[in-house]
Amino acid sequence: MTDFSDKYSVLRDFFGHRAFREGQEPVIDALLSGRDALAVMPTGAGKSMCYQIPALMLDGITVVVSPLISLMKDQVNALIQSGVRAAYLNSSLTPAQYEAAIANASRGMYKMIYVAPERLCTASFRNLARQVKISMVAVDEAHCVSQWGQDFRPHYLRIHEFLEQLPYRPTVGAFTATATDQVRQDIVRLLALRDPFCVTTGFDRANLYFGVVHAKDKYTETKAIVRENEGSCGIIYCATRKAVEEVSEKLTADGIPCTRYHAGLSPEERKQNQDDFIYDRVNLIAATNAFGMGIDKSNVSFVIHYNMPKNIENYYQEAGRAGRDGNDAKCILLYSGRDMQTNRFLIENSNENPDLDDETLEKIRERDLYKLRRMSDYCNTSGCLRQFILDYFGEKRKCSCENCSNCSGETELTDITIEAQKILSCVYRLHQRNLRFGAVVVSGILKGSGSQRVKQFGLDTLSTFGIMKDETNTKIRTIIRFLEAEGYLTEGEHSTLMLTRKSAEVLMQKNTVMMRLPKKGRTKRSETAINKEQILGFDKTLFERLRKLRARLAGDAGLPAYTVFNDASLREMCVMMPLTQSAFAEIPGVGKVKQERYGRYFTTEIQKYLREHPEKKNFKPEALGESGSLTDIIKNGAESLQGTDSELSLTQLSDDILTQLGISADKKPLKEAIQSWLINENYLTEKIENGQKKLAATILSEEAGIVEREKLSSINRAYTAVLFPKTAQEFVFENLGEILGS
Missing domain, CATH: 1.10.150.80 (HRDC domain)
Structure with missing residues (x-):
C-alpha cells in the first residue's frame, strides 16, 4: 500500500517518475502545508503534477476547475490509467451520468473531481460541496479569470463566490502557462489568494524551434514543412474557416491526408476529426484556434501558423502544443502584411463580451490593438525570437538561443540604412505638409504610384516620390514594419506612421540600421528540418x-x-x-x-x-x-573509452561517450550526471551571468585537466567556455563508475 505521507512514493508509484521537475516540489510543499499557491510554468513543465500529488496526499477531495471539456476527459482518463480515482462533471455527461458521478463523489469514491467553472454554482454541486470535505481547489488555466488575459471567461469570476460559500475555506492553487505581470496580479486579487506562494519557472521552452517566414506563397511553404516532417504529428492553425478548408483540401489533394476542425462543422464531425487526430488515425489537422485548448497530445512535432495570431499569448499557447514530450519540435509562423489588416478588422469589430460597458470595451480594444502591434513586432524583429517572447512575459534573461530563425544562421544582418532613410524622409516630408498616412500610401509614394489618393493630395510632387521605384511594394512594406518593430516609426491614430526620436538619428546620419534578411543561397529548409531518425x-x-x-x-x-x-x-x-x-x-x-x-x-x-x-x-x-539499465551499460563499457585530441564541451563529451559505446540515447541525463558530480567534487562551480547559470573553473579544475577558453558566439559575442582536453576526458572516463553510482 502506498505511503501517502511520502510525496516521492506518490510520484514514483502513480506517475512513474523518480525526480521532480524545476518548480514542482516547492509548489507541492506549499499546498501540502495549507498555503495558497500561484504557479506560472510553461506548457509541458508538469503543472498538473503540482496539484495531483497533493490531492492524493490530502484528506478529502480536490476540486480541479478547468474550462476545457476535452482536457478534463484526457486528464481523468490518464489518472485512472495511473490508478487514481477521479471523475469529471461537465455538459458532456447525460443527466443520469452526472447524477451518478455526484452520488459516487458524495460516497467518497474519488480523490479528484474535475469540474467546469459554470458548474460550481449549481444547486447539485453546492449540495455536494456541503456533504464532502474539499481539501483543495486547483484552478487550471487561471489566466481566464482576468479580462486582460487572452482568454477571459466570466464564469471564472464566480470561483471566489463558490469558495466563500463553503463551510471552511480549502487551500487554493492557481496554475497557468501564459500570464503577464498584470494578469498574475489579477489572478491573486480575483481568486482572493491568501499570502500565496508564487513561482514562475520561466517561459522558455528550450526544445522548441521558433521561426518566422515572410512567405509569398503560404500554401507552398506549408506543404514543404509538412513533407519535411512526414510521419510526424502536426497542427496547422488558420485564422478563418475558409483558410482551414482551403489548406486541408489542397493537402489532401496533394496526397497528404489532413483533417480539419472549425466551428462551422457539425458537432459530430468536429468530434470525429478531433478523435482521428488524438487517436493517431491521422497525423495532420488544419484548425482554427478553437482547436487544441483541451488537447493534451504529447507527440505533436510541429505547429504551423498559417496566419499571424492576434497576440503573443495566443501564439505561445498554440505553438506550445508542440514538443510536450520534451523532444525537439518546430513552431513556424507564416507572415504577411495582410494578417495585420485582418486581425485589426476583427479587433475593431469585435463584441465578444456584450455584458461589459462601452468604456471597458473600448479599453479592451485598445489593449488588443497594442498586443497586435507587439505580435507584428515579433514577426519583424531582427533579434532573437525566443528573447522577444521572454521579454514580453517579463522574464529578465538574456540569451542567444541558436534555435530560432534569427539566431540559427538562416538570416544575416544587412545594412538597410539607405532604404530606412528614404522611408523616414518620406514620412518627414508628409509631416511638413501636415499630412499623415499609413504604410500603404507611404510605400506607394516611394514606389512612384499613380493611384488616385497620391494624385488627390499632390503626393507625386514630394521629393521622395519614386525614389524606391526599383523595389517591390512588398519589400518596402516589410522594411516599414521592421522600422516600427525597432522603434524608428510608431503608429498614430488610424494606423498612420509617425517619426520617433530614433528616426531623427538615422535621418541625421548618426545611426545605421541593420535588418536580418534571408541569406543569399541559404541552406534549403530540408537540410535544416527536424530529422525524425535523429530525434528518436x-x-x-x-x-x-x-x-x-x-x-x-x-x-x-x-x-x-x-x-x-x-x-x-x-x-x-x-x-x-x-x-x-x-x-x-x-x-x-x-x-x-x-x-x-x-x-x-x-x-x-x-x-x-x-x-x-x-x-x-x-x-x-x-x-x-x-x-x-542504460547506466549499467555505460559503467561496464567505461574501460574501452578513449580520449580525443580535441577540446570538447561537456555536451560534446557526453555525446562522445555514448557514440563510442554504440548507444543511441538522449545525452542530457549523462551530461547532467557528470556536471553534478564535478560540481559536488569542486572540480567545477556554477555562477550567475546575465541571469543565467554558467559553468566555471575552480582551483581543482587544473588537477582534472579542465580548462577555460575565450570563445566567440555565432553573433560575435565573447564568452568563456569550460572545455575538456584529452586528459580531462580520461579523468571523466576513470570516474564514470563513481559518477553514475558504483
Whole structure:
C-alpha cells in the first residue's frame, strides 16, 4: 500500500517518475502545508503534477476547475490509467451520468473531481460541496479569470463566490502557462489568494524551434514543412474557416491526408476529426484556434501558423502544443502584411463580451490593438525570437538561443540604412505638409504610384516620390514594419506612421540600421528540418512495433494512445530494452498500476523482437542482470573509452561517450550526471551571468585537466567556455563508475 505521507512514493508509484521537475516540489510543499499557491510554468513543465500529488496526499477531495471539456476527459482518463480515482462533471455527461458521478463523489469514491467553472454554482454541486470535505481547489488555466488575459471567461469570476460559500475555506492553487505581470496580479486579487506562494519557472521552452517566414506563397511553404516532417504529428492553425478548408483540401489533394476542425462543422464531425487526430488515425489537422485548448497530445512535432495570431499569448499557447514530450519540435509562423489588416478588422469589430460597458470595451480594444502591434513586432524583429517572447512575459534573461530563425544562421544582418532613410524622409516630408498616412500610401509614394489618393493630395510632387521605384511594394512594406518593430516609426491614430526620436538619428546620419534578411543561397529548409531518425535516436522498427502495441491496447480500452504511455516512455523502452517486470518498472512514466497492467505486453514484444533480430543484442542487456539499465551499460563499457585530441564541451563529451559505446540515447541525463558530480567534487562551480547559470573553473579544475577558453558566439559575442582536453576526458572516463553510482 502506498505511503501517502511520502510525496516521492506518490510520484514514483502513480506517475512513474523518480525526480521532480524545476518548480514542482516547492509548489507541492506549499499546498501540502495549507498555503495558497500561484504557479506560472510553461506548457509541458508538469503543472498538473503540482496539484495531483497533493490531492492524493490530502484528506478529502480536490476540486480541479478547468474550462476545457476535452482536457478534463484526457486528464481523468490518464489518472485512472495511473490508478487514481477521479471523475469529471461537465455538459458532456447525460443527466443520469452526472447524477451518478455526484452520488459516487458524495460516497467518497474519488480523490479528484474535475469540474467546469459554470458548474460550481449549481444547486447539485453546492449540495455536494456541503456533504464532502474539499481539501483543495486547483484552478487550471487561471489566466481566464482576468479580462486582460487572452482568454477571459466570466464564469471564472464566480470561483471566489463558490469558495466563500463553503463551510471552511480549502487551500487554493492557481496554475497557468501564459500570464503577464498584470494578469498574475489579477489572478491573486480575483481568486482572493491568501499570502500565496508564487513561482514562475520561466517561459522558455528550450526544445522548441521558433521561426518566422515572410512567405509569398503560404500554401507552398506549408506543404514543404509538412513533407519535411512526414510521419510526424502536426497542427496547422488558420485564422478563418475558409483558410482551414482551403489548406486541408489542397493537402489532401496533394496526397497528404489532413483533417480539419472549425466551428462551422457539425458537432459530430468536429468530434470525429478531433478523435482521428488524438487517436493517431491521422497525423495532420488544419484548425482554427478553437482547436487544441483541451488537447493534451504529447507527440505533436510541429505547429504551423498559417496566419499571424492576434497576440503573443495566443501564439505561445498554440505553438506550445508542440514538443510536450520534451523532444525537439518546430513552431513556424507564416507572415504577411495582410494578417495585420485582418486581425485589426476583427479587433475593431469585435463584441465578444456584450455584458461589459462601452468604456471597458473600448479599453479592451485598445489593449488588443497594442498586443497586435507587439505580435507584428515579433514577426519583424531582427533579434532573437525566443528573447522577444521572454521579454514580453517579463522574464529578465538574456540569451542567444541558436534555435530560432534569427539566431540559427538562416538570416544575416544587412545594412538597410539607405532604404530606412528614404522611408523616414518620406514620412518627414508628409509631416511638413501636415499630412499623415499609413504604410500603404507611404510605400506607394516611394514606389512612384499613380493611384488616385497620391494624385488627390499632390503626393507625386514630394521629393521622395519614386525614389524606391526599383523595389517591390512588398519589400518596402516589410522594411516599414521592421522600422516600427525597432522603434524608428510608431503608429498614430488610424494606423498612420509617425517619426520617433530614433528616426531623427538615422535621418541625421548618426545611426545605421541593420535588418536580418534571408541569406543569399541559404541552406534549403530540408537540410535544416527536424530529422525524425535523429530525434528518436533508437531503432525505429522497434519503436513502430511498440506504437502499434500501444494503439491496440488503447483501442481495446477506448482511450487515446498517449494516455497508456507517451512517446517518451516508448523511446526509453527502445533504448533500455527491458526484458523483465522489474526492468520495465525503471522506465520513466511507468508507475505501479501501469507496470501491472501493461508490463507483460511490452516486455514480451521486446523479447520477441530481439529473438527475431539477434543482431540487435550487441549490447547484451541480459548480461547486465535484471535491471538491464542504460547506466549499467555505460559503467561496464567505461574501460574501452578513449580520449580525443580535441577540446570538447561537456555536451560534446557526453555525446562522445555514448557514440563510442554504440548507444543511441538522449545525452542530457549523462551530461547532467557528470556536471553534478564535478560540481559536488569542486572540480567545477556554477555562477550567475546575465541571469543565467554558467559553468566555471575552480582551483581543482587544473588537477582534472579542465580548462577555460575565450570563445566567440555565432553573433560575435565573447564568452568563456569550460572545455575538456584529452586528459580531462580520461579523468571523466576513470570516474564514470563513481559518477553514475558504483
